[in-house]
Amino acid sequence: MNPFFLFNKMFLMNRSFLWLLFWINFLGTIYGYIWYGGQLAYTAITEPLWLLVFVPDSPTASLFFTITILFLLYPPSTRYKWITVVRQIVEGLAVVCSVKYGVWAVAIIFAGWFEGAPMYATDFMLIASHLGMAIEVLLYLRFMSVGKAGLLLATGWLLLNDTIDYTYGVYPNLPTQLHDNVSTVKWFTVTLSIISLFISLFVFKFKKRS
Template sequence: MNRGFLWLLFWCNLLGTVYGYIWYDNQLLYTFQNYPAALLVFVPDSPTASLFFTLSLLFLLYPPQKRGLQGVGHVIQGLAVVTSVKYGVWAVSMIVAGWSFGGDMIWQDFMLIASHLAMAVEALLYVRFFGFGMVSLIVAGGWTLLNDVMDYTFGIYPYLPYELHNYVSEVRTFTFTLTILSFIAGWVALKKAKRL
């Protein structure tokens, strides 16, 4: 909770978030051109999770005094935990699955594995400092499930390695399962933090 370290985490996550949205630029453009604009919010999964965590750090640095802002902060913190764990693990799993089916290993894959593992780990490490409770966790789980539904109903899920293109139904099942497991991980972390 050292403020200097929180600021370091904030800037690292903010830069990673910006990079993540740039990473999604082709898919965002394709979605904008071919789907209703309302679906755009469901396209960039990992950078949005990183954005939630970045905003959560701001709420730690500058705790709001007004009750309404505290509630908003708690929902964002719940979203940060569920989505960071889910998409952190999901991205690593998809990269490794692509390799296991014969995909090439490139340097960017190793960078993405490290950064996405960090997303999951930092979210679970900071749960005890966040102020959210079960209601915010349920909202976060509901949002993440809605995102899954939109991704696999409209085909706007993150681009998969070429080697996984014939396994979309299996990826879909894994994705929904991972959302539930990420919600459970947040719930267990809250219990350990003795807020349930």
């Protein structure tokens, strides 16, 4: 089979394949929230409850993409402006958040290994799943209704999330070996939010050519 077929609209927008992606992302989202369960519980006990929304990053990104798949399967009517606006916001969040946290998780795992963290089988699962997050949203960006405004708004959310994470200490758990490098991780995280926007805008440029 021609490998470029995997980028073909007929393949990507096939309803059976979309449903497969939906369930993979849906179950991955649930697993992600379970993964954050301990940190969510600790935050609920020790911090103001409004901080909880800023704790789980990757599963929230995959949740946005899961909803985006439903929009692709069942495009909502454009007669109602508010539905269009909601869709564009969700899709914008799906794109930049999935790119950012997909790359971030992989980079942190490799940084931990470089600093001497042990390799676990779950690390390789996390690398594959998070790379998949970043790749799938970029592949599907051309089929979304999101515009530049939605991508910019979503990046604003990312920067707010970064600010909350490293101001209140609710950033994702890091390998022990990186605990002395939180400041470096913080600035890498903020920089990656901006880079994710530019990657998304670059792919967006080719949206109308598909």
